[in-house]
Amino acid sequence: MTFGKNKIDEFQSLVKNQILVSEDDKYLSDWRGVFKGKTNFVIFPASTKEVSNVVKLASNNEIPIVPQGGNTGLCGGATPDQSGNSILMNLTKLNTIRSIDLIGNTITVEAGCILESIHNEVDKKNKVFPINLAAKGSCTIGGNLATNAGGNNVLKYGSTSDLVLGIEAVLPDGKIINTLTALHKDNTGYALHKLLIGSEGTLAIITAATIKLFQKPKLKLSSFMQVKDIFKSIQLLQYLQSVTGNGIEAFEIMTKPILEIIHKQFPQYNKPFTSIPEMAVLVEFATTSDLDLKKNEAGETIFKNKVIEIMTNTIEKELIEDAVISQSNQQNKDLWEIRESANIAQMQEGFQLKLDISIPISKMAEFWNNTSKDLNKFHSKVKICVFGHLGDGNLHYNLMDISKDHPYVHRNQNLLKDFVYERVKKVGGSFSAEHGIGQLKIKELNKYKDKTSLELMKTIKLSLDPKNILNPGKLFTII
Numbered sequence: 171m172t173f174g175k176n177k178i179d180e181f182q183s184l185v186k187n188q189i190l191v192s193e194d195d196k197y198l199s200d201w202r203g204v205f206k207g208k209t210n211f212v213i214f215p216a217s218t219k220e221v222s223n224v225v226k227l228a229s230n231n232e233i234p235i236v237p238q239g240g241n242t243g244l245c246g247g248a249t250p251d252q253s254g255n256s257i258l259m260n261l262t263k264l265n266t267i268r269s270i271d272l273i274g275n276t277i278t279v280e281a282g283c284i285l286e287s288i289h290n291e292v293d294k295k296n297k298v299f300p301i302n303l304a305a306k307g308s309c310t311i312g313g314n315l316a317t318n319a320g321g322n323n324v325l326k327y328g329s330t331s332d333l334v335l336g337i338e339a340v341l342p343d344g345k346i347i348n349t350l351t352a353l354h355k356d357n358t359g360y361a362l363h364k365l366l367i368g369s370e371g372t373l374a375i376i377t378a379a380t381i382k383l384f385q386k387p388k389l390k391l392s393s394f395m396q397v398k399d400i401f402k403s404i405q406l407l408q409y410l411q412s413v414t415g416n417g418i419e420a421f422e423i424m425t426k427p428i429l430e431i432i433h434k435q436f437p438q439y440n441k442p443f444t445s446i447p448e449m450a451v452l453v454e455f456a457t458t459s460d461l462d463l464k465k466n467e468a469g470e471t472i473f474k475n476k477v478i479e480i481m482t483n484t485i486e487k488e489l490i491e492d493a494v495i496s497q498s499n500q501q502n503k504d505l506w507e508i509r510e511s512a513n514i515a516q517m518q519e520g521f522q523l524k525l526d527i528s529i530p531i532s533k534m535a536e537f538w539n540n541t542s543k544d545l546n547k548f549h550s551k552v553k554i555c556v557f558g559h560l561g562d563g564n565l566h567y568n569l570m571d572i573s574k575d576h577p578y579v580h581r582n583q584n585l586l587k588d589f590v591y592e593r594v595k596k597v598g599g600s601f602s603a604e605h606g607i608g609q610l611k612i613k614e615l616n617k618y619k620d621k622t623s624l625e626l627m628k629t630i631k632l633s634l635d636p637k638n639i640l641n642p643g644k645l646f647t648i649i
């Protein structure tokens with residue numbers, strides 16, 4: 171089905187911005203090109219009122235709406251289905267920064283604000299909003315909230331859900347709920363804003379949020395460290411947390427196969443070591459203290475000396491084999507560019523089975539060793555390309571073919587997925603750490619989520635959205 175001119179005119183009358191009637195692939199397929207949907211109706215509201223009016227009209231006509239932010243999600247959550255029955259609502263024109271409170275350390279932003287534009291805005295005021303991911307130049311804060319995005323700095327600051335004080339959103343009947351607040355404490359019943367975080371557009375369309383800001387670090391230093399194995403990586407994490415008073419901002423892991431792919435796809439990047447190590451971690455240290463900026467006679471800051479001392483100790487304790495430390499902001503950026511290119515490099519390289527898992531840190535080494543040993547034993551054609559946020563237990567445990575001439579992973583996706591997910595379950599982990607469910611992991615949600623929790627999720631969905639208007643077919647199928 172496609173929408174007739176009359177229906178389009180009716181919606182058109184509700185929004186200032188144009189409605190595109192288009193086959194434009196940019197909006198109709200997901201970032202990886204795995205999911206493709208249909209609609210000839212893409213709508214760009216620019217105010218909460220417009221969102222509300224469109225939702226009311228859609229609800230009266232029982233027309234489903236698929237909310238979309240920057241369309242960088244990795245589970246097909248923002249892609250409409252193939253029926254052509256739904257409206258795609260792109261929120262990127264709803265993008266005003268409403269207010270910033272430098273004393274209370276909060277900012278209120280509309281849902282379509284690009285994450286990086288929020289970073290740039292608060293940077294001018296010496297603040298940071300610490301959700302940081304490689305898609306920051308395109309993803310929106312609304313999408314970050316709807317997927318409860320994680321990223322590189324969860325270790326220190328928590329996920330998106332830890333950083334949101336209140337939300338404004340449009341409910342499936344078009345009513346506007348406003349819980350925007352600068353209060354850090356507000357125990358007045360259910361924390362309704364939390365319900366919408368991670369709801370992937372199925373319960374409400376988020377239009378604005380008040381989020382927490384932090385003091386901008388005065389200095390950041392990153393170190394790329396070569397480690398022997400996963401045991402040593404975990405010991406290193408514990409050591410660094412203890413000597414810095416839980417002060418490290420990020421602790422990211424990359425294994426040899428992914429580093430090889432990154433350097434192959436981006437040969438212009440400098441290699442931190444002469445040869446690519448079996449395993450490396452990228453650690454970010456930061457200070458907000460002026461005292462740390464004082465320089466010694468050699469012109470080195472106290473902070474840099476502290477980091478060098480810590481690094482020397484890690485070598486003496488045999489926690490790491492070798493390390494490089496960034497000597498300038500540019501070098502810091504260069505080291506992070508390697509890590510942040512992992513997704514795109516892997517996509518350019520060829521088919522990958524992407525598994526976004528989280529494992530309790532205490533079980534990480536057990537999971538890692540047993541699973542890779544078993545995978546190699548039973549599926550010798552599989553290359554295990556791991557990278558991710560080891561500091562918070564989140565691994566991007568991606569599987570690729572050893573050789574393109576013998577495609578195995580694509581044909582055996584379900585088998586391999588089950589193989590890894592069963593082991594994840596055994597150690598109390600999750601099959602979806604930060605990317606969400608979307609269309610991609612509905613089967614797994616059904617299989618691994620506690621049954622009572624899943625029933626409760628469906629009950630909440632149906633009581634808020636009895637007509638199943640908002641993002642149907644995502645998270646679960648409601649019959």
Ligand SMILES: Cc1cc2nc3c(=O)[nH]c(=O)nc-3n(C[C@H](O)[C@H](O)[C@H](O)COP(=O)(O)OP(=O)(O)OC[C@H]3O[C@@H](n4cnc5c(N)ncnc54)[C@H](O)[C@@H]3O)c2cc1C
Nearest residue numbers: 239240241242243247310312313314316319320321371376
């Ligand atoms: C290179 C790359 C790196 C990435 N790294 C990370 C990472 O480190 N950590 C991480 O967590 N994710 C990561 N992601 C995934 C993705 O960037 C995040 O999920 C991001 O939060 C999605 O934001 P978006 O605006 O692009 O949302 P979209 O992709 O447009 O939508 C995602 C979901 O949110 C819903 N949605 C969007 N906006 C709204 C709204 N205003 N109201 C209600 N629902 C809405 C959509 O319906 C959909 O279900 C990465 C993606 C890429 C491409």
